[in-house]
Amino acid sequence: MSEPTRLHRDPGPGEVPAYELIELFFFAYRDFVGDPDRILADYGFGRAHHRVLHFVDRHPGLTIAGLLDILRITKQSLNRVLKELIETGFVEVRPGTEDRRQRLLFTTEPGHELALRLARLQTRRVQRALEGVPPDARDAASRFLLAMIDPSEHSAVLDLVSGRPREAAQ
Amino acid sequence: MSEPTRLHRDPGPGEVPAYELIELFFFAYRDFVGDPDRILADYGFGRAHHRVLHFVDRHPGLTIAGLLDILRITKQSLNRVLKELIETGFVEVRPGTEDRRQRLLFTTEPGHELALRLARLQTRRVQRALEGVPPDARDAASRFLLAMIDPSEHSAVLDLVSGRPREAAQ
DNA sequence: TGAGATATGTCAACAACGCTGACGTAAAAA
DNA sequence: TTTTTACGTCAGCGTTGTTGACATATCTCA
Numbered sequence: 030m031s032e033p034t035r036l037h038r039d040p041g042p043g044e045v046p047a048y049e050l051i052e053l054f055f056f057a058y059r060d061f062v063g064d065p066d067r068i069l070a071d072y073g074f075g076r077a078h079h080r081v082l083h084f085v086d087r088h089p090g091l092t093i094a095g096l097l098d099i100l101r102i103t104k105q106s107l108n109r110v111l112k113e114l115i116e117t118g119f120v121e122v123r124p125g126t127e128d129r130r131q132r133l134l135f136t137t138e139p140g141h142e143l144a145l146r147l148a149r150l151q152t153r154r155v156q157r158a159l160e161g162v163p164p165d166a167r168d169a170a171s172r173f174l175l176a177m178i179d180p181s182e183h184s185a186v187l188d189l190v191s192g193r194p195r196e197a198a199q
Numbered sequence: 200m201s202e203p204t205r206l207h208r209d210p211g212p213g214e215v216p217a218y219e220l221i222e223l224f225f226f227a228y229r230d231f232v233g234d235p236d237r238i239l240a241d242y243g244f245g246r247a248h249h250r251v252l253h254f255v256d257r258h259p260g261l262t263i264a265g266l267l268d269i270l271r272i273t274k275q276s277l278n279r280v281l282k283e284l285i286e287t288g289f290v291e292v293r294p295g296t297e298d299r300r301q302r303l304l305f306t307t308e309p310g311h312e313l314a315l316r317l318a319r320l321q322t323r324r325v326q327r328a329l330e331g332v333p334p335d336a337r338d339a340a341s342r343f344l345l346a347m348i349d350p351s352e353h354s355a356v357l358d359l360v361s362g363r364p365r366e367a368a369q
Numbered sequence: 370t371g372a373g374a375t376a377t378g379t380c381a382a383c384a385a386c387g388c389t390g391a392c393g394t395a396a397a398a399a
Numbered sequence: 400t401t402t403t404t405a406c407g408t409c410a411g412c413g414t415t416g417t418t419g420a421c422a423t424a425t426c427t428c429a
Binding site: 035045046049053055056057061080145155157158167169175177179182186190 | 214215216221222226231271319321324325327328332336340341342348360
């Protein structure tokens with residue numbers, strides 16, 4: 030062999046990198062988003078469309094500002110994909126009742142169906158990952174993923190994933 | 200209120216979507232890659248550079264084909280970022296000894312340092328996520344993430360994350 | 370009521386990073 | 400010696416992110 034048998038160099042001082050978890054996370058996320066990608070391609074949509082459709086379906090009546098807050102992208106980026114979802118009839122807009130400057134977003138029936146189909150696809154992967162393990166493994170997975178998120182975002186994220194969007198509480 | 204109080208529609212037949220885990224996974228991955236992003240920006244690099252640097256550092260002597268196999272992108276996409284990493288002196292190329300058509304990739308000393316710095320950053324997040332939980336939680340997290348990956352890839356991924364790249368075994 | 374803040378839309382340009390298709394070269398293999 | 404393999408490269412394109420600037424409608428407050 031021209032190369033010595035050591036695969037890695039001395040990591041030097043400091044903690045030893047958690048290569049295994051880092052890489053597993055990368056591969057897992059790739060497969061996780063890969064499922065929806067294939068279906069979305071049939072509609073001419075991409076991941077950005079998926080995210081918008083997903084969160085609008087999860088939070089009917091979500092505003093533009095609320096969506097921007099969740100996705101953390103610019104309004105220009107959002108508008109590009111949102112416009113397509115509206116034009117193709119997957120998302121519907123109604124003027125705000127209290128504040129008429131706002132545009133309240135809803136999925137249409139086809140939009141809801143598509144969102145559900147994609148969510149079920151990802152759910153199947155999650156279920157397969159959790160089957161055969163102790164029943165508390167689901168909570169353990171949730172806790173782990175939450176702990177991977179910036180602590181400063183925990184309360185906002187918990188509100189969101191439990192169906193209590195921040196922007197509706199303000 | 201114009202909208203009824205129910206936040207979500209009836210999910211209909213079929214399994215109830217695992218919204219919580221789906222969304223936690225999305226937010227967790229965003230923060231996970233967000234850490235390196237900030238540092239990479241200082242170098243004019245993006246995520247694609249990070250992935251290449253990471254896997255080259257993890258597997259010194261990796262070939263182009265091996266890297267393409269891991270990243271699952273086209274050689275044109277890879278070449279764009281790899282060329283920049285080589286020109287800026289973070290990655291080094293040596294001709295293959297057994298097969299001189301191959302280009303063996305190595306990180307240079309600065310490249311290794313950067314790769315390590317980024318890996319430590321992500322490691323810190325993982326460690327923070329796992330501290331205060333039972334010691335077997337790390338294995339539980341690994342098992343969960345692996346189970347989220349397509350079963351057909353399990354053996355290849357396990358080889359990879361344990362430091363036994365496939366392309367070196369063939 | 371009138372000024373200013375707010376919610377949103379839009380035009381233009383650009384960058385990162387995927388893709389396809391086509392073609393070239395050097396080295397290995399048959 | 401012919402074919403296959405490993406890799407590079409040119410050209411063009413699509414998605415999705417960015418910044419900056421400007422327009423409009425509506426709400427809020429003095």
